[in-house]
Amino acid sequence: MSDLPTLYGYDPSSYVFSVRSLLEEKGADYHRIPVDVIAGEPRSEAHRRLHPFGKVPVFVHGDLRILETAAILRYINDTFEGPSFVPENPVDRARMDMAMGLHDSYGYPAIVRVIGYHRFPAYSGHPTRADVEQELDGLHTLFTELMRNRGDSAFLAGERPSLADFFVAPACFYLELVGESTRFAEIPGFDAWWQRVKTLPGYRASIPDLSEWGERVEA
Incomplete structure (x- = not known):
């Protein structure tokens, strides 16, 4: 497949942020087609032909269409030139997969509620402050477990960054953005890991333009 891949997504989406971070870290060329989540574009008939559940991101490379961020990250890692971000040894691969699975199950739903409270209350079902505190308690448990899983390693699954770091980093970015990150320090x-991740070139290159939210966040 020689054609450039195409990423369909909404740049502020944490999952799109993860995919872009890995593509940038790999130095891969790709097309970007915006899909405005807030405007409801993922629910359009055209987008549902790409993703029947109306979600982003969608990654298309030649005749291959990939849904689900973890699958997209694995494919990018295995297909494009540049260093691998999947650990070689089975112990670290298990740590990577566990971190990604934990975030998918317990991190992402909480992040949506917290960010929704601060930025898009109507879109997020008008969560209350009590709802947010409950979600933040769950995130505290999640990050505690991720750091326990990390142990003395520099990154979540070893001495080098892995897919897990790109997967989790956007959540931390948004918690910091809305002023809800101090309790995790x-x-x-946690703080040493987070400061390390923020220096990764792919992460820095993929910080979304949030001017439509009334501000631009710099690296």
Whole structure:
């Protein structure tokens, strides 16, 4: 497949942010087609032909169409030139997969509620402050477990960044953006890991333009 891949997505989406971070870290060329989540474009008939559940991102490469961020990240890692971000040894691969699975199950739904409270209350079902506190408690448990899983490693699954770091980083970006990140600094190892991730070129190159939210966030 020689054609450039195409990423369909909404740049502020944390999952699109993850995919873009890996593509940038790999130095891969790709097309971007915006799909405005807030405007409801994922529910359009045209987008549902790409993703029957009306979600982003969607990654298309030649005749291959990939749904689900974890699958997209694996494909990019295995297909495009540049360093691999999947650990070689089975222990670290298990740590990577566990971190990604935990975030998918317990992190992403909470992040949507927290960010929705601060930025898009109507879109998010008008969560209350009590709802947000409950979600933040769950995120504290999640990040505590991720740091426990990380141990003394520099990154979530070893001494080099893995797919897990790109997967989780956007959540931390948004928690910092809305001023809800300070409570996580007390978790042993969290701040050192987060500061390390923020130096990754792919992460920095993929920080979304949030001017439509009334501000531009710089790296």
